[in-house]
Amino acid sequence: MADPVFERLALIGVGLIGSSVARIARSRGDIARVVVANARTEATLNRVADLGIADLTEIDPARAVEDADCVMLCAPVGAYAALAQQIAPHLMPGAIVTDVGSTKQSVIRDIGPFLPQGTHFVPAHxxxxxxxxGPDAGFIELFQGRWCLLTPPTGTDDRAVSxxxxxxxxxxxxxxxxDAAHHDRVVAIVSHLPHLIAFTICGTADDLADETRQxxxxxxASGFRDFTRIAASDPVMWRDIFLNNRDxxxxxxxxxxxDAQAMARAVRWGDTTYIEDKVLRGRKIRQALIDLNQA
Amino acid sequence: MADPVFERLALIGVGLIGSSVARIARSRGDIARVVVANARTEATLNRVADLGIADLTEIDPARAVEDADCVMLCAPVGAYAALAQQIAPHLMPGAIVTDVGSTKQSVIRDIGPFLPQGTHFVPAHxxxxxxxxGPDAGFIELFQGRWCLLTPPTGTDDRAVSxxxxxxxxxxxxxxxxDAAHHDRVVAIVSHLPHLIAFTICGTADDLADETRQxxxxxxASGFRDFTRIAASDPVMWRDIFLNNRDxxxxxxxxxxxDAQAMARAVRWGDTTYIEDKVLRGRKIRQALIDLNQA
Structure with missing residues (x-):
């Protein structure tokens, strides 16, 4: 087996992502020799202990990062600034701070200024x-075949990125x-906007007169059902994502x-060519995704 | 085995729905003694013959409906008025005309006036x-556990509906x-609007600068991927649905x-409560669907 990448990995937050990383690190052995889990409540940490997915649990983030050569923030991105302020004085020299947030410019803005000289910062998504x-939601296969995007600011230590x-x-x-700004635009269209739309249409349906709503x-039908699947996500996480990728x-x-208004106008005036063209473009994108093995 | 419901079932159109009905009728034997398939092209009918999913094929809709005690329109809804005009003079007395279109007021408007006295009309979705x-897309399990909505106009013969x-x-x-009008409102929100949104967002992404588009x-991410799944549908069918459920x-x-503009405003001004409330409502609808076994 290869040597572990890190001696001690501190996970600040053990929800779906954090607990999946913990499970993988514990099962592989070549990611970190010791996994420390931090969460906001004793209840969550007790559950982590019961699940046996971390070597140590610690309720105080400042203590959780002590002696850790890697600190991974796995909390909603809105909590990052306060967490960075709490942990910064306790980071060991040479420690690498990373995260798993869905927005990257905000993370650099919120964490960067607090980190002491001699530590490294490698934002990741x-x-x-x-x-x-939650900690029960994680599983070992979560990241298999998925992308992880790194957005290290210019001048970041190559070894830390590696x-x-x-x-x-x-x-x-x-x-x-x-680049972090480019990242934020790409995820705005592939992920954040679809989620905003899904949350919205569920509300629109919920506002209908009672008989129709039932x-x-x-x-x-399958259309609406797929939207609700997207919409069944964590409120605080998504609130923070929206606010932190606002622009x-x-x-x-x-x-x-x-574009939706243009489509509405085409429907109102019976512009058949316009409508067909839009449906065909949808198919084209779908086919491109299939060709890229993403569908 | 129960007696067949019909002696001779004429399917006008053998795409996904029509060819699934044909397959089921042929395999069960208690739906129709004879299944006649009609399509616009000889190529499609040859394919139907190769697949062995109909007893007879007939390129002329007027001839396809002769001696049929049930005629089911399975074409895009925009073709219904012309089809009704073509087949009406050839319907046998007592024949039941039905359809599978996703819009119901337009179908009643387009077909109803052409049908001769002594025939029956039972719109279905x-x-x-x-x-x-296409004829290859159909399969026997397509309707298992799904809803079929009937919207017979007032005064429709009970035996025909049955x-x-x-x-x-x-x-x-x-x-x-x-009721047909109620049907059209329900499907507008559960199916037609989600499809319009999915087609639109694919176009929005396709319009982005080339680097971002790649x-x-x-x-x-999963958000966008689910949208493209919806968007990969038949352009003519959806054009017709949009135009025929316009209002x-x-x-x-x-x-x-x-609602989307209200959400945008909440994001712009950092209205955390509003955003969380919307995400929670999405979850609530999702949970209601799960409870109803639709998710």
Whole structure:
């Protein structure tokens, strides 16, 4: 077996992502010699202990990061600034701080300023998830065949980037490095806007007159059902994502709304060519995804 | 085995739905003694013959309906008025005309006026589908456990309604009867609007600058991927559905757009409570669907 990438990995947050990393690290042995789990409540840490997915549990984030050569923030991104402030004075020299947040410019803005000289910061975004959350939701295969995007700021230590890359590759992900601003635009359209739309349409249905609403639930065709699958996600996590990728998300929503209005106009005036063209473009994108093995 | 519901069933169109009904009728034997398939092209009919899913094939719809005690329109709803005009003079006395279209007021408007005295009209909407189309796409299990909604106009012969109900129950569906206008509003929100949104967001992504578009395809997270699954549907069928459920669809889109703008405003101004509330409502609807066994 290869040597572990890290001696001591501190996971700040053990929800779906954090607990999956913990499970993988414990089962493989080549990611970290010791896994420390931190969570906001004793109840969560007791559950982590019961599940046996960490070597140590610690309720105080400042103590959890002591002696850790890698600290991975796995909390909702809105909590990052306060967490960074808490843990920064306790980081050991040379420690690598990384995260798993879905927004990257905000993470660099919120964490970067607190980190002491001599520590390294490698923001990461494993693109994997389910609609479930909490320490019970994690599983070893979560990252298999999925992307993990790293967005290290200019000047980040190459060795630190390389170690985080190895960690995620050992978790089963394919790693790609990109600029944080570019990352935020891409995820705004592929993930954040679809979630905003899914949450919204569920609310629109819920606002219908009571008789119709009951039948919406009864007759949910595949279209609506797929939307609710997306919509069944963690409220705090998504609130933080929306607020922390605001500019890109609002731009993509504005583009989408213009396009939806153009489609509405085509429906109103019977512009058959326009409608068919849009449906065909949907098929084309679908086919491209299938060709890229993403569908 | 029970007696067949019909002596001779004429399917006008043998795409996903029509060819599934044909397969079921041939395999069960208690739906129709003879299945006649009609399509617009000889190529499709040759394929139907090769697949062995009909007893007879006939390129002329007027001849296909001769001696049929049940005629089922399985073409895109935009073709119904012309088809009704063609077949009406050739319907046998007492024949039941039915259909499988996703819009019901338009179908009653387009078919009703052409049908001669002494024939019956029972509009139907089996709520089942996949993203595939054509005679090869059909399969025997398509309607198992799915809803089929009947919207017979006031005064429709009870025996005719009962026979169409039996046909769909033998296809595996659960039948419910409702008013056509109510039907159109329900499907506008559960199916037509989600499809319009899915087609639109694929176009929005396709319009992005080339570099971003490539990465959209590369990194399509589960959100976007689910949308493209919906979007990979038949362009003519969906064009016709949008145009023939225009009023209900535009109303639901207007409601959705208002709600999306309210969400955008909450994101812009950091209204955390509003955002969390919307995400929680999505979860609630999701849970209601699970409780109803639709998820």
């Amino acid at each position: 494993p693109m994997a998830g389910t609609e479930f959350s 170690k985080i890359r190895t960690l995620w590759e050992r978790c089963g992900a394919t790693v790609s490095i990109m 039948e919406v639930l009864r007759f949910a 890109a998300l609002l731009e993509m929503l504005a583009r989408f709304t213009e | 089996p709520m089942a589908g996949t993203e595939f189309s 026979k169409i109900r039996t046909l769909w129950e033998r296809c595996g569906a659960t039948v419910s009867i409702m 990465e959209v395809l590369r990194f399509a 209900a669809l535009l109303e639901m889109l207007a409601r959705f757009t208002e």
